Amino acid sequence: MSIIFSPLASLRQIRLTPSREDGIPQDLEDDLRTYGAQLIQEAGRLAKLPQVAMATAQILFQRFWYVSSMKQFGIRDIGMGALYLATKLEECPMRLRDLVNVYDLLHQRSNYLLEHSSSSSSTTFPKFTYLPMAYSSSRFYDLKNAMVISEMQVLKRLGFNVQVQLPYGTLVSYCQMLGLVGNQEKGIVENAWGLLNDSLQTSLPALFSPSTLAASTIFLSVHQIGHPLPDRWWELFDVDQKDMVVVCGTILKLYERLDERTGARAWRMSEKTEQSLGVARINLSLSSKDIRATGKPSSPEPLNFYVHAYAYT
Template identity: 45%
Template sequence: MSRVSLQNPIASLEQLAETPSRKDGISEQLEDDLRSFGCELIQSAGILLNLPQVAMATAQVLFQRFFYLASLKDFGIIEIGMGALFLSAKVEESFVRMTYLITVYDHLLRRIQQQSTHTPLDAFSQRAYSLKSMVTTSEMQILKRLGFNVHVQLPYGTMINYLRILGLEEHDTVPKKAWNYLNDALRTHVYTNYTMPTIACGAIWLACRDQQVKLPTTPGGEWWLLFDAQPSEFQNVAAHIQRLYHRKLDRQQLLSHLSDTEATLRNS
């Protein structure tokens, strides 16, 4: 009898070296930009829908996992983002009405395309019907590609426990900074490439470095030894997070990708 691990699945070296999108000729830079932008849209939609952070985070992790098993040439970030958010709301027991979901995504899509004036989505229009169809189809695609393994372990609780052990739980700025770094990390691939202790240590290390807080050295060695983490790995996590703040998205490339979704909606 097979068992489902409660640990997050980690992408293999082969998947990291050559994703389905890169096999289809999509550059690494464009793939990273599309993944990041897709997660940003999930977060924006979740906020507008008043969903808890755990549901938005779960959706972003599922979104990232999906594109290690499918190509951006075959699936768009809008439909997979909607499907991931709709699915994660069920997984995290945070019900969201599909009508609200497609209305929010329609609003975000039109805003991206800089349509300054547009009428709200008519729930009985062909466009609404097409968006609903996208949600149900993409939800099933996610379940199929992930083998119905939609368990997502998040590092927030782990990080709080580590801060408590390090005596930083009540610090004025470090916990909030580290929490924000965990949220920003969702727009990168670290949640599919590293363990939760490593991600938590990366956020803590980056927050302490920013705030010039010296991490304690334990009698038995360095602080990270308490949490079974390696400096090379959690510093890589921190580097991926920092890259977000220095990267400029290619708007034209993103709009070109989104235009495929828009064309599907118009022609359906």
């Protein structure tokens, strides 16, 4: 049986991404990663693509920024190229023209919202109307060429290693082994599935294996709903607790960044969950044991991930 290999970022790429090497702050890079992944998700929904195509595109998108800088390539263009490539990989191809139109619609709608939100204090705007491009216009050909070039850049920069192992099957298998599938009234599996989708808006798919992502989202889901599980159940799946802490903290930080924009509180880590993780403040130090499953080289120096104390309060 063939094994699908999921390439992960190296320790050097994690420490200093090409974008941060070019002077882009980490917070800005995280926000741009999230924005590009959300564009891919929205474009895929408008184009009625299957979720596997959108997830594959988001993972390729996140990998790309560990080998390329955001100063050299546009977020929208690389997202278009990744989604166009993913439709071929997942055998759900769509016409290039249709995908260009979808991204143009999203671009026009974004400009419309920015224009009206800055020009008026009222929350009631005129209805947005999409103005399609003429297929003979220079704008259409510019977008089409940008998509084709971006697809080639994704292939080139990733060394044509575009195999993606999606974590959804792993999530379902783990839930079945833990007896969570029968708890449909609690929505544990559905909640974990949603958390897994949201994790694709961060760099996590390029840092951790599908098994770690699946176990971490199950952990967050069962603690949010309050469903008991055996102690240290993640060891059954050979998942390291420190890796799971990093994944959970990154997802919570994503929600916190979104909360700052909306003014709402999407998630709050309970004290019980914090105690289960065994950490309220973490300065994660990688050793050869910690990173054996991820394949990243060992380092005696502490590596500051995205986990901070405020993610657990």
